[in-house]
Amino acid sequence: MSKNSSVSEVKDSHEKVHGYFKHSKMWTIMLSMGLQSALFYCSVSWFSEIMISKGFTPETAGLLLSISQFAQFPSTFIVPILADKLHNKLIIPVVITIGYLVSLVGMLYTNGNFAIMLIFIIIFALAGEDHSLT
Numbered sequence: 562m563s564k565n566s567s568v569s570e571v572k573d574s575h576e577k578v579h580g581y582f583k584h585s586k587m588w589t590i591m592l593s594m595g596l597q598s599a600l601f602y603c604s605v606s607w608f609s610e611i612m613i614s615k616g617f618t619p620e621t622a623g624l625l626l627s628i629s630q631f632a633q634f635p636s637t638f639i640v641p642i643l644a645d646k647l648h649n650k651l652i653i654p655v656v657i658t659i660g661y662l663v664s665l666v667g668m669l670y671t672n673g674n675f676a677i678m679l680i681f682i683i684i685f686a687l688a689g690e691d692h693s694l695t
Contacts, residue, residue, distance in 0.1 A: 593654065605630075608625070608629070617673065625678060633686045657688050664681045664682070
């Protein structure tokens with residue numbers, strides 16, 4: 562292998578990588594996955610503190626966080642199967658967005674009521690786990 566051929570291979574691979582960034586679909590996927598991951602990690606980091614400020618004890622806040630983590634588990638298996646069967650893939654981000662909005666607004670206005678907060682936590686968890694599709 563000559564020195565010139567290895568240089569041209571590096572240039573070709575460099576052009577292939579940068580060629581992906583010209584596509585709007587790639588940016589949409591990157592933005593979607595990045596925002597979803599940021600929302601997940603921020604919620605896990607701040608969830609207990611927010612629940613405590615909403616009137617829950619630290620133990621109850623930890624329980625709600627644990628429930629949110631376990632609630633994501635079933636959708637890890639179910640959502641990709643459903644997505645494979647869907648003809649209109651636009652339904653997926655719409656459901657994710659609605660789930661996030663409903664749950665976040667619900668959590669914002671719920672103070673100290675475990676049952677109602679639990680419902681919003683599960684909705685949030687199920688909406689958040691749909692990143693298993695990508």
